[in-house]
Amino acid sequence: SLPYVFQSTDHMFKALNGKAGEMIKADIEKAGFVFLYWGDGGSRNLINNKRPITKPEDLKGLKIRVMDSKLMVNTLNAMGAIATPMAQGEVYSALQQGVLDGWENNPVTLLTLKLYEVSDIFSWTRHFMVPDLVIISKQAFAKLTPEQQKALVEAGHEAEAKQREYWNAFVGKTVEELKTHNVKFNEVDVAPFVQAVQPVWEEYKAKFGTELLDLIIAANK
Structure with missing residues (x-):
């Protein structure tokens, strides 16, 4: 969950399907679960209604909503913003009333919650890239026959590639739809943020x- 721990989606899956992933899977097993597959959950980015964010200095004075997480608060503050923990359900009205200047998440959330109506500048900072994962409890897994267990594990391998394919297509479609709602997207050189x-x-x-x-x-x- 560290900011910029993954440099790209390809890097994330390379790490998770390698030695780093094996280390995490060992902890998952110790916790009583059987790992099935890693999912692509996209990245979290900066969305606001003031200006494009291209460097940490652009965040100065901006109140950015984050989840109530010490890591997220520390990260956004380090990036130059005024991190403001708040429940997601309160974000729309807070942006509308000027209590917030922005928030951070992915294009799908921006579209589905209609937050583009009150925040229409999307900067691809990609500061958090946290994988989703699918697991099953060992207790439930043990109730399956050996054939069913084998089929489930194999399906997990197939699902990882398919989920990633579907997610990429869905995000691409979502971005195009957001553009019809006048959302402006800008790419970001993340190097200064990584340093921050x-x-x-x-x-x-x-x-x-x-x-x-x-x-x-x-x-x-």
């Missing part, structure tokens, strides 16, 4: 060590 969030990484390293992080980084080389 390094204190968040350092806090993580001090608390959890670097073993998993090193494996994720190595997957992109």
